[in-house]
């Protein structure tokens with residue numbers, strides 16, 4: 241293995257100071273990307289600055305939405321019931337990263353900073369309007385995740401800057417979200433397409449939800465049909481796609497076509513077509529472009545349906 | 559070439575502490591096998607994909623091939639050598655033997671430690687939960703069915 245020195249700062253300030261003063265240094269969190277890159281001789285840092293020992297770096301705090309610390313692992317996310325209920329798309333994604341052994345050490349920050357087009361937590365965090373919290377030699381700043389991604393493997397981090405976490409706004413009970421990772425095999429595979437959706441539904445005066453036993457077993461399609469007269473409206477929506485462009489992207493045309501409309505499965509079908517037209521997948525070892533575009537269509541509709549389902553039939557109701 | 563700085567490190571492995579001096583660019587896997595002669599932990603891919611190098615850190619399974627030894631100061635490491643007590647196999651090891659869940663045996667240390675962590679967190683896993691827990695551990699011999707059966711036998715779930 242390449243030779244490097246190892247540093248264990250205990251505070252963010254110390255970490256930034258080290259990064260500023262050392263040549264050819266790299267941050268390492270869980271190391272599941274960094275170690276593979278070093279072993280494959282893709283990178284040869286002279287210094288590794290570990291973020292594992294930073295105090296109070298792995299907390300998940302509720303209040304004014306959600307604060308995710310810079311050292312939070314995918315396993316931490318999966319174990320958090322509040323995130324599972326209110327920010328479901330993130331749980332969907334974190335639970336599908338690599339394997340148990342990877343999730344136990346790999347961080348959300350690392351996933352985002354590595355900025356692979358296939359990064360599983362990227363699309364969920366995009367649709368959940370996450371801000372990235374950054375600290376550096378010049379102080380702290382907070383920017384939308386959408387602005388943080390610059391391209392494949394490229395993010396908006398200046399010299400010495402470190403991600404200290406993420407802030408997600410609060411969402412009401414009329415918001416649901418989902419992430420679908422499409423892979424060739426069930427475990428240990430990167431997505432060939434990843435789709436995340438968040439919808440907020442305006443539920444007029446009346447209480448919407450399932451009032452009969454059918455609800456627990458019926459398909460969401462049937463339930464939507466039964467609720468047709470209620471004219472449920474999509475108040476707000478985000479749709480993000482992974483692996484169909486050099487960076488995870490939102491499909492703004494599809495979002496605009498759904499926002500403000502009365503929801504129906506037929507409309508979701510149209511929205512999915514728009515998303516597929518906006519996607520720019522390429523042929524790769526994981527799947528050919530035509531197939532991936534087709535799957536964008538299938539999965540966009542499915543992810544919208546799951547998100548709506550999560551509003552109409554929250555887990556604790558069943 | 560410039561001499562690399564060496565680091566003193568205290569590793570706690572299977573409840574024993576070891577004082578080591580090592581360059582920082584070594585994985586936990588290398589230190590376990592080469593310095594401590596705990597060769598039960600295996601190297602397959604070396605890149606996090608196969609699960610053969612799985613050990614427990616503070617009770618949770620991780621990949622020792624992607625873990626730097628110097629990052630393990632103050633953590634509790636358990637390897638396959640730490641399961642048997644007083645010359646007697648741990649019940650999980652015995653179940654793997656009994657259910658023929660071991661053929662070549664190369665995946666077994668990682669598979670057993672991953673199952674051990676699962677059962678500690680969730681003493682009555684369903685078959686689906688077992689399959690999901692060991693999804694990051696490749697076995698090229700058994701076809702997994704017997705491994706799942708072995709773990710199920712301890713969950714009191716065998717059908």
Ligand SMILES: Cc1cc2nc3c(=O)[nH]c(=O)nc-3n(C[C@H](O)[C@H](O)[C@H](O)COP(=O)(O)OP(=O)(O)OC[C@H]3O[C@@H](n4cnc5c(N)ncnc54)[C@H](O)[C@@H]3O)c2cc1C
Nearest residue numbers: 267269270271272273274338347350351353359360403606
């Ligand atoms: C076998 C295997 C399977 C995998 N499967 C998946 C998968 O299914 N889906 C997926 O999306 N990814 C997968 N990955 C990739 C990887 O596990 C994830 O990207 C993971 O979240 C990276 O987190 P980490 O903490 O290990 O990052 P590290 O490797 O420690 O760091 C990654 C990058 O981020 C930088 N960095 C880390 N933390 C910060 C910070 N706080 N501030 C600034 N920069 C920082 C590092 O300098 C480095 O450039 C897999 C990897 C392996 C080895």
Ligand code: FES
Nearest residue numbers: 602603604609623
């Ligand atoms: S050797 Fe570590 S996962 Fe394969």
Ligand code: FES
Nearest residue numbers: 661665697698699
């Ligand atoms: S027993 Fe041979 S790889 Fe599992």
